[in-house]
Amino acid sequence: MKTLIQKHLTNLGLFALASFFTITQAAAQSGEIPRTPSGKPDLSGIWQAMTSAHYDIEPHAAAEGPHPGLMGALSAKPAGLGIVEGGRIPYNEQARRVRDQNKVNAIDNDPLTKCYMPGIPRANYMPFPFQIVQSESVVLIAYEFAESNRIVYVDQPELESQVDAWMGHSNAHWEGDTFVVRVSGQMPDTWFDRSGNHHSWEMVVEERWTPIGADHIQYEATITDPNTFTAPWTISFPLYRHVAENMQLLEFKCAEFAEEYLYGEWRKPGTPRGNPPQ
Amino acid sequence: MKALLPIGLVLTATLCGIATAQDATYEVPRTEYGHPDLQGVWNFSSSIPMQRPERFGEQEFLSAEQIEAAVARQEAAAAAADAAAARLVIDPEAPEATDNPGGYNDFWIESAGIGDTVRTSHIVYPPNGRIPPAREGAQRQFGGLGPDIPGTRPVRYVVGGIAKDGPEDRGLSERCIVGFNSGPPFTPSLYNNNVQIFQNKDTAVILTEMIHDARIVQLGDKPELTDDIRMWSGDSRGWYEGDTLVVETKNFNGLRQTFSSTGDNMDMVLTEKFTRRAFDTVDYEFTIDDPATFTDKITAIVPMTKVAGQLYEYACHEGNYGMFNILRGQRVQERMANEGGAQ
Numbered sequence: 001m002k003t004l005i006q007k008h009l010t011n012l013g014l015f016a017l018a019s020f021f022t023i024t025q026a027a028a029q030s031g032e033i034p035r036t037p038s039g040k041p042d043l044s045g046i047w048q049a050m051t052s053a054h055y056d057i058e059p060h061a062a063a064e065g066p067h068p069g070l071m072g073a074l075s076a077k078p079a080g081l082g083i084v085e086g087g088r089i090p091y092n093e094q095a096r097r098v099r100d101q102n103k104v105n106a107i108d109n110d111p112l113t114k115c116y117m118p119g120i121p122r123a124n125y126m127p128f129p130f131q132i133v134q135s136e137s138v139v140l141i142a143y144e145f146a147e148s149n150r151i152v153y154v155d156q157p158e159l160e161s162q163v164d165a166w167m168g169h170s171n172a173h174w175e176g177d178t179f180v181v182r183v184s185g186q187m188p189d190t191w192f193d194r195s196g197n198h199h200s201w202e203m204v205v206e207e208r209w210t211p212i213g214a215d216h217i218q219y220e221a222t223i224t225d226p227n228t229f230t231a232p233w234t235i236s237f238p239l240y241r242h243v244a245e246n247m248q249l250l251e252f253k254c255a256e257f258a259e260e261y262l263y264g265e266w267r268k269p270g271t272p273r274g275n276p277p278q
Numbered sequence: 279m280k281a282l283l284p285i286g287l288v289l290t291a292t293l294c295g296i297a298t299a300q301d302a303t304y305e306v307p308r309t310e311y312g313h314p315d316l317q318g319v320w321n322f323s324s325s326i327p328m329q330r331p332e333r334f335g336e337q338e339f340l341s342a343e344q345i346e347a348a349v350a351r352q353e354a355a356a357a358a359a360d361a362a363a364a365r366l367v368i369d370p371e372a373p374e375a376t377d378n379p380g381g382y383n384d385f386w387i388e389s390a391g392i393g394d395t396v397r398t399s400h401i402v403y404p405p406n407g408r409i410p411p412a413r414e415g416a417q418r419q420f421g422g423l424g425p426d427i428p429g430t431r432p433v434r435y436v437v438g439g440i441a442k443d444g445p446e447d448r449g450l451s452e453r454c455i456v457g458f459n460s461g462p463p464f465t466p467s468l469y470n471n472n473v474q475i476f477q478n479k480d481t482a483v484i485l486t487e488m489i490h491d492a493r494i495v496q497l498g499d500k501p502e503l504t505d506d507i508r509m510w511s512g513d514s515r516g517w518y519e520g521d522t523l524v525v526e527t528k529n530f531n532g533l534r535q536t537f538s539s540t541g542d543n544m545d546m547v548l549t550e551k552f553t554r555r556a557f558d559t560v561d562y563e564f565t566i567d568d569p570a571t572f573t574d575k576i577t578a579i580v581p582m583t584k585v586a587g588q589l590y591e592y593a594c595h596e597g598n599y600g601m602f603n604i605l606r607g608q609r610v611q612e613r614m615a616n617e618g619g620a621q
Contacts, residue, residue, distance in 0.1 A: 133477075133481050135310070138317070165591035248500070249494055263605055268612070
């Protein structure tokens with residue numbers, strides 16, 4: 001629930017300031033954040049978002065899902081408040097038409113249907129956990145979905161993006177207790193969600209990871225892409241630590257689950273799919 | 279192909295990492311948590327055979343004369359390859375020495391180790407450096423870059439295939455499920471022999487470049503993973519013994535081979551040891567224990583050399599046009615054969 005001040009700030013477009021109030025309030029309510037021996041916040045752990053943003057990052061009502069005759073309510077899209085500050089993505093006219101076209105057959109066109117890596121920021125709000133392994137000069141973020149991961153270089157600005165990658169190139173520094181990561185060099189093929197929201201090769205994502213307690217991180221990302229959007233825009237949502245003693249990342253090598261979707265057309269007619277029972 | 283970009287590593291190490299000549303006074307650096315610091319990018323390329331040639335018996339290291347002879351052979355082979363390439367530059371129309379264009383040219387291949395070059399084999403146990411006999415009835419399946427070798431699913435090897443009816447008939451690397459050198463255990467192969475190690479307070483991560491496989495090693499006492507959950511890379515738990523990181527991996531899914539074209543890894547227990555011997559050298563030792571497959575354990579040592587550079591994303595599946603083309607090509611050939619037969 002936003003305070004009156006936050007609503008005014010949001011209406012004025014001052015999303016970052018409004019989010020700062022959110023973070024400050026939450027931090028005041030939480031316990032001590034864990035720290036590394038050098039005094040930096042320790043973000044290490046297994047985290048997961050609790051949103052329906054992977055369906056649609058904009059506010060959305062519940063809706064029928066794909067293949068309703070086959071899957072019934074199981075494929076239905078749950079409602080969600082969205083994670084975009086201000087509610088709407090500021091597409092330029094052409095990019096909005098592309099989004100609308102993507103949406104027509106989103107389930108087939110979503111790169112995740114093929115088990116392609118989700119890119120940033122989408123990987124951070126997938127319905128799968130991810131693990132941060134933090135050391136002083138590099139941070140590894142390993143995502144359960146598609147075994148995707150990324151290496152975040154801390155205070156090494158000389159390591160620039162040299163080739164485009166599905167998970168991009170991440171450079172980071174600390175601003176107080178906030179871990180600021182600039183992600184560049186991403187492939188243009190990833191989407192933000194299952195609703196066709198997209199970007200171009202020119203996208204730069206500035207992430208801000210701010211711990212707001214022992215088991216919570218406030219995540220924000222500002223997306224800049226002049227090819228696609230008329231202005232930078234920001235998403236934000238909290239991340240929750242998995243606290244179960246036996247929690248661990250498991251394998252989800254989904255390439256094997258996408259083979260029939262990708263290659264089934266070229267299977268020899270009449271031959272079986274998969275391995276025989278062992 | 280975008281997905282198959284080679285690593286752009288700048289190799290800083292030189293051929294000086296001889297295990298027997300390392301500095302005994304070397305003090306292993308520590309992480310901020312006091313653990314031996316193994317972090318960084320390491321290259322495990324090698325020209326040493328995994329299995330020891332029988333003529334060496336139980337001799338683990340080459341003599342000075344044998345090293346000299348081996349270096350001379352390698353230099354002669356490299357010079358011959360350079361000369362062949364130069365001939366093509368002078369006369370691009372010159373016929374190839376062979377009709378087989380091969381799968382990769384020299385650009386791709388990392389066959390020369392940049393670290394320890396003095397071993398007779400990577401396998402150090404059994405003492406003869408040879409793979410022990412397989413148990414009677416153990417699975418045997420052979421792949422390779424040549425023609426398909428008919429067989430039955432599941433295909434557990436990494437390269438090659440039993441047929442082209444569907445993707446399941448191809449090797450696991452062709453399907454982008456398992457890297458052809460990423461294991462575990464990871465072993466020297468044609469290219470991209472790179473691994474990056476990460477450490478924090480209670481976790482280590484072994485990230486192989488091939489197929490971006492980040493194997494998370496939980497350190498300390500955590501509840502065991504149920505036997506019901508089986509995974510391609512298994513479940514890894516670790517601890518430190520002095521300056522060594524020890525990793526034990528179980529819960530493999532039985533869909534890969536144990537080692538050397540043999541077994542199904544279902545009951546394999548893999549123990550890996552990472553020991554930093556010098557600023558630029560980590561010894562990677564692994565022991566395979568699979569009594570259902572082999573009559574004895576297998577232990578190998580693969581020295582790794584530090585490289586100054588970054589791993590690039592090996593997005594195999596996202597660029598796997600090869601699988602489309604293998605299957606589509608086969609269907610086209612079948613259609614053409616049918617049409618030819620009908621005439």
